[in-house]
Amino acid sequence: xxxxxxxxxxxxxxxxxxKLHTKEYLQKKVYRPKKSFxxxxxxxxxxxxxxxxxxxxxxxxxxxxxxxxxxxxxxxMELSINRFDKVIAVDGYNDDGNQLAETADVIHMNYLDAVxxxxxxxDVSGYLSSDGVLSLTVAGENDSQCQQILSEMxxxxxxHENARCHMGxxxxxxxxxxAGLSLGKYRALLRLQELDPQVTAEDVKDMSMRxxxxxxxxxxxxxxxxxxxxxxxxxxxxxxxxxxxxxxxxHDE
Amino acid sequence: xxxxxxxxxAIELYADTVRRICMVHLKNYPDTEDIFQTVFLxxxxxxxxxxxEAHKKAxxxxxxxxxxxxxLKSFFRTKTVPLDQVGEIPRRDPGGGNDIFEAVLxxxxxxKDVVYLYYYEEYSAVEIGRxxxxxxxxxxxxxxxxxxxxxxxxxxxxxxx
Numbered sequence: 001x002x003x004x005x006x007x008x009x010x011x012x013x014x015x016x017x018x019k020l021h022t023k024e025y026l027q028k029k030v031y032r033p034k035k036s037f038x039x040x041x042x043x044x045x046x047x048x049x050x051x052x053x054x055x056x057x058x059x060x061x062x063x064x065x066x067x068x069x070x071x072x073x074x075x076x077m078e079l080s081i082n083r084f085d086k087v088i089a090v091d092g093y094n095d096d097g098n099q100l101a102e103t104a105d106v107i108h109m110n111y112l113d114a115v116x117x118x119x120x121x122x123d124v125s126g127y128l129s130s131d132g133v134l135s136l137t138v139a140g141e142n143d144s145q146c147q148q149i150l151s152e153m154x155x156x157x158x159x160h161e162n163a164r165c166h167m168g169x170x171x172x173x174x175x176x177x178x179a180g181l182s183l184g185k186y187r188a189l190l191r192l193q194e195l196d197p198q199v200t201a202e203d204v205k206d207m208s209m210r211x212x213x214x215x216x217x218x219x220x221x222x223x224x225x226x227x228x229x230x231x232x233x234x235x236x237x238x239x240x241x242x243x244x245x246x247x248x249x250x251h252d253e
Numbered sequence: 254x255x256x257x258x259x260x261x262x263a264i265e266l267y268a269d270t271v272r273r274i275c276m277v278h279l280k281n282y283p284d285t286e287d288i289f290q291t292v293f294l295x296x297x298x299x300x301x302x303x304x305x306e307a308h309k310k311a312x313x314x315x316x317x318x319x320x321x322x323x324x325l326k327s328f329f330r331t332k333t334v335p336l337d338q339v340g341e342i343p344r345r346d347p348g349g350g351n352d353i354f355e356a357v358l359x360x361x362x363x364x365k366d367v368v369y370l371y372y373y374e375e376y377s378a379v380e381i382g383r384x385x386x387x388x389x390x391x392x393x394x395x396x397x398x399x400x401x402x403x404x405x406x407x408x409x410x411x412x413x414x
Contacts, residue, residue, distance in 0.1 A: 005372045008353040012276050014268030014289075022264055022289040029290075030297055031257045 063088055067140030067149055068173060069111060071118060072184035073127045074208035075100040079114055081149065083142070087114045093182040094206055096123065112152050119160070128160055133209040135184040139168035162210075181205060188212045195219035255297045263296055267310060271317045273373070277357060277365050278321040291320045314374070315384045318366055325362070356406040364399035367392055 028034075065080035065088060075096035080089035087106050092098030100121060106114035115136070118124060128134055136157060138150045150167050157163035168183050176186030179201040192199045192212065196219055204212055255263075271292055275285040295316050303309040357368055366385060370376045376384065378392040385392070 002372070004353050008351070008357070009273050009369070009373045012269065012273045014272035018272070018286060018289060019264050019268050021286060022268075022293050023261055025290045026260055026293060026297055027257070029294060030254065 062086070065089065065140075066142045067111075067138065067145050068183065069115065069149065069153070070135070070137040070139070070168070070173075070176075070183035070185075071115065072135040072137070072182055072188075072209050073124055073132050075121075075123060075127075076182045076185050077101050077118075078182050079106070079111060081111045081140070081145075083145070085110055085112075085145075085149075087111055093180070093185065097182070100124070111149060112156060115153065115156055119157070127208065127210075128162060131210060132162060133213050134160060134163040135166065135188070135209050136163065137166040137168045137182075137184040137187060139170055139173045139183055141170060185209070185212070188216070192216050192219070254300060260293060260297050263309070263313070264293055267313045270310065270314060270374075274314065274317045274321065274366075274369065277369055278318075278325065278362070284324060288317060288320050288324065292317050311376075311380070311384050314370070315386075318385070352407055353403075356403050359406060360399060360402055364395055364402065367395045368399045368403070371396055 062082055062084065064082060066083045067081040069079045069081065071077050071079065074094070076093040077097040077100060078091050078093065079087050080091070082088050087109050090101040090104060090106060092101035100118065100123065104114075104118055104121065106117055109117070119128070119134070124134070134157065136153045138146050138153060140146045140149075146167065150165055153165045157165060166184070166187065168187060172186065173183045176183045179186060179189070181189060181201055181204070185204060186201075188209065189199065189201060189204050189212075192204065192215060195216065207215075268289070271289060272285065275288050279285055279288070292313060296313065299312075303312065357365060360368065367381055370381045370384065371378070378389050378396065381387075382389045382392045387395075
C-alpha cells in the first residue's frame with residue numbers, strides 16, 4: 001500500500017464508545033434479553049384478566065339458580081330462577097311437562113312473565129277451565145327472594161279459583177328430584193302417603209293434580225280425617241281444597 | 254449462533270474496518286452506530302463457519318457495504334435530512350493523507366467501494382468482484398473511471414498510485 005493511502009485511512013478508528021455500545025446492544029438483543037413483559041403488555045394482560053373475570057364471574061352469577069318454581073297441573077315442570085329474577089332453566093317432569101318445557105320460550109324472562117305465559121298456554125288453561133288444580137310451589141336458598149316470589153305467585157293466580165301456592169324447601173326439592181317428580185307433585189305424594197303408605201311416586205307421576213287431590217280427598221274421607229291437617233295453613237278464602245272449588249293459597253313455613 | 258466471546262473478538266478485530274467503510278459512505282454518527290449493530294448482529298446470527306480470517310473479513314466488508322447501501326437508499330433517508338445534520342459538513346480528520354480522503358469522499362457512491370478496497374485494503378480486482386458481486390471487468394472499469402476522477406481532484410497534488 002502506498003504511503004498516501006495508508007495515511008488517508010489509517011487514522012480512522014472505531015471509537016471505544018462505539019464498540020462498547022455495539023457489545024451492549026448484542027447483549028441486550030441476543031445474549032441477555034430481558035424476559036419480563038413490557039409494561040404495556042403487562043397492562044393489557046391485567047385488563048384482559050379483569051375483563052375475563054367480570055364476564056365469566058358475571059355469567060356464573062347469572063347462571064346460578066337461587067330459587068325454583070314448581071308448576072303442576074298435568075304438565076309438571078320447574079323453573080330455575082337466578083338472583084336477578086330471571087328464568088335460567090325449564091325442566092319438565094312428565095311428558096306434557098317436557099313438551100311444554102320445550103315449546104315455552106321463557107328462558108331469560110322475568111319469572112312473573114314466565115309463569116303468566118305458561119298459565120296462558122293452551123293446554124294449561126284448558127286444564128284450569130276444566131276444573132284442574134294448578135299447584136305452584138316455591139323453594140330456594142334465598143328466603144327473602146322466595147317470599148317475594150310466593151307473594152307474586154299468589155297475586156298472579158288470584159284470578160284462578162283452583163290455583164294453590166305453596167312454600168317448599170330445597171331438601172324436599174332434592175328428594176322430589178330423586179323420586180323423578182317435581183316439587184309440587186312430590187308434596188302431594190307425601191300428603192297421599194300419610195293416608196296410604198303403599199302409594200309410590202310411579203303411581204302419581206302421570207296423574208294430574210286434580211286426580212291426585214281427588215285421591216287424597218277420597219282417602220281422607222275414608223279415614224275421616226281432615227284433609228287440612230297436613231301442616232299447611234290456608235291463607236286464601238278458606239275453602240276446602242279437596243274439591244278444588246275454592247282458590248286456596250297454602251303456605252308451609 | 255456465535256458465542257459472546259466470538260462476537261467481542263470480531264468487534265475488536267474488525268471495528269476499524271467497518272468504521273472506515275461507514276466513514277466513506279455515511280455522514281453522521283447515529284447511522285454509523287446503526288450499521289455497527291446491524292453488521293455484528295448478522296455476524297452473531299451467521300452460523301456457517303468461515304474458511305479463514307481473510308474470508309471472515311471479506312464477509313464483514315460485504316455485509317457492511319450492503320448495510321450502508323440499504324440505509325442510504327431507504328425511502329425515509331432519500332426524502333429527508335435529519336435536523337442535526339442540516340448544514341453539517343462531513344467530518345474530516347486533520348492529518349496526513351487528507352487530500353486523498355477528501356477526494357474519495359467526493360467520488361460518486363459507485364466508485365467509493367472499489368477505490369477503498371483496491372487501494373487501502375489491497376484486494377485484487379477478482380476479490381473485489383467477489384465481495385461486491387460484480388464482474389471483474391466491471392471492477393476494472395469502475396477503477397479506471399475512479400482513478401481518472403481522483404486524478405482530476407488531486408491534480409498537482411498527491412500521487413494516487
